[in-house]
Amino acid sequence: MDRLLILLGALALAGVSQAADIHQWRDADGRVHFGDHPPTGAASTVVKVKPNVYQSPSVEGLAKVFARAPDKVVMYSASWCGYCRKARRYFQAHQVPFEEYDVETSEKGQRDYAALGARGVPVILVGDRRLNGFTEAAFTNLYGPR
Numbered sequence: 001m002d003r004l005l006i007l008l009g010a011l012a013l014a015g016v017s018q019a020a021d022i023h024q025w026r027d028a029d030g031r032v033h034f035g036d037h038p039p040t041g042a043a044s045t046v047v048k049v050k051p052n053v054y055q056s057p058s059v060e061g062l063a064k065v066f067a068r069a070p071d072k073v074v075m076y077s078a079s080w081c082g083y084c085r086k087a088r089r090y091f092q093a094h095q096v097p098f099e100e101y102d103v104e105t106s107e108k109g110q111r112d113y114a115a116l117g118a119r120g121v122p123v124i125l126v127g128d129r130r131l132n133g134f135t136e137a138a139f140t141n142l143y144g145p146r
Contacts, residue, residue, distance in 0.1 A: 021046050074098065075088070075122050
C-alpha cells in the first residue's frame, strides 16, 4: 500500500512539472500555436514565462505610518482617474465613510503613496488591508457587504 502511494505521488509530481511548460510551434501555414504539451509531428520550443506579479510593501510593515481603525477606508487617487471616480461614487452611494488624498496635489497623498510603493491609482486601504484598483466585488470582499 505504501509503495502504491509513493508511486502515485511520483506520477502526480511528474505530471505537474510537464504541465508547467508552455510550448510554441508553427504549423504548415506559418501560424504560431501555444500549448501545454508539445505537438505530435512538429518541433516546438519551451517558452520562458515571466508572470506579471505585483509585489508591494505590506501595510503591516508601515503600521506606524498608517495606523488606523480596522474599518477605516482611505483612498489615494488622482483627479483624472475613472476608477477613482467609480470608487468615490460607490462609497457615497453605499454610505461608506472614507478619506481621500490626491497623489498629485496633496503632500500627504504624495508622501503616503511613495511610502506604499504604489504604482497606480486608486490605492484603497481598509484598516491594514490594501486594494490596488477598484471593482465593487473586490472592495466588498475586503470591506464586507454594507
